[in-house]
Amino acid sequence: MPDQASEIDWDDFRFVLAIVRSGTVSAAAKQLGVDHTTVIRRVDRLERQLSAKLFDRRKTGYQLTESGHRVATSAEAMESTIVANQDLIGGSKAHLTGTVRIGAPDGFGTHFLAPRLVKFADLYPDLDIQLVATARLFSLSKREADIAISLALPKEGHIVGRKLVDYSLGLYAAPAYLARAPEIKSRDDLPAHRFVGYIEELLYTPELDYLPQVSPKIAARFRSGNLIAQYNATLAGFGIAVLPRFMAAGQPGLQPILPDSVSILRNFWLLMHADSKDLARIRAVAEYIYATVERERALFNPP
Template sequence: MISWNDYQYVLAIFRAGNISSAAKHLKVNTSTVFRRLEKIETIYNLKLFERHRHGYVPTEAGREIIIAAERIEQETFSAERALTGKDQKLTGRLRITSTESLAASFLSRHIPPFAEKYPGLYIEIISDNQRLSLTEREADIALRPARPTEESLIGRKLSTLKWGIYGSCLHYESGQIQKTSDLRTKSFIAWTGGPLAQQTTDWLRKTIPDVHIAYESSSMLTNAQLAINSHNLILLPCLMGQNWHELVPVFSPLPDVEGELWLVTHKDLQKNARVRALLDHLANAATGDRHLFQGEN
């Protein structure tokens, strides 16, 4: 018989595609992963993976093990969520995930007072533009710029997110540009990446057909620093632009560009005491930040 720990090794190899990456994920050395795979294959007298130059590909028998492992994994996650949901202690670890810009402009201001109020809690902020799974307990709470669509999640809309055009305070004044036609002589820094980034670039090209884009970056934080150190303008969520002291709102808020900010958790965790406490704290903080979300001075 093999244990759940063995199944985790098979899943890690399948998801990583090779031994070394699986070892890094499991936080063990490669020889440990290799020996564990050999042990499982010996027990079943079956080959679970074909070793190809481009990676480990599961055999038919391997796929059967992987399906079983994923089923066990989901049951384990479900049990953990159910137990965590009944935990009413304001102690332990809380993981919250958001984009890097929301982490820098919102969480960085509001997590410290929460941590001071509840010293028994350990807060981990995961600022990553890749969406982490709340179902698989990669995080307990998420700040997302879109309504959750998964049935297992619940969300609270914190605010509408207005956008604006910002520039360095060394070269521009607040409200300096009054109409979009005056933007045609300006150069911009583009944000590249996912669908939201594409929306901002599409807006620029639609509003200013011959727009000049000086350079681009996949990081909104990098773009803000680029704007500070140049004459170029940048599109930013007002929350971020209003908090960046070396930037000024040159043309803000934009009349036809906006998004939403949602606070999301798993249904099984909504009654957990520490999750509830942080959800309420961030919701209250968002109410106080309404003028920043809306681009109001």
């Protein structure tokens, strides 16, 4: 039972979160603007009042105990409630700390999202952002990411999803390739050309199997499981590729092919685990991604 001799100071929970997020007492002290003895004293006091050991003190740093994990989870929930009320009442930007990991497809993550996270970093300078931009599925249940950008909703799991945006893809090639290749007037001319595409057996989702939708008579001669590699091979003049228009449109090194007759539509979904979607740091990142995509929606499905 908690120590009844004194009431719990709810501010002490901030010190627990600071250690969890920074890894050491000294880093937590720097983050909170206090000396390290204050951090130790506040955590010690909370442990006495809760009659529970929250950390194992090791040479490598403070490690959460089982009780510590439960307290840290509760502390994050309290922080999220405070932040929500602060934004609602005062309209001010809350002070957020910790880490948020975003898992995203390589094209969206590298080409679109990465350069646009700078403004978010300026809004929340003490929040660490990890962007894993690669062609794979992310398990939110296993905490491989806090937020995942996916091409489809998962069929099972305790996952909350919301459509982010529809995006279109088309055929593109470098002018240097088209200058030496046969003329293209219709889909019937495509089998005479060299294509760039995915390695079929390495596709992590069927939504990426584009070429059969363009024509059953074509096959890729250069293949990669990475969209950025396909993009760069196409820029270099290897051949024709199906590329997202948010990457290829406006690129002077790429020319659209049969834009009126070949167009593929796909969706991006933003996914979060139901247990963590309301945490302030995760919600702030998710809302920023929503708002950023909404402002530039025309980039994903241009006329």
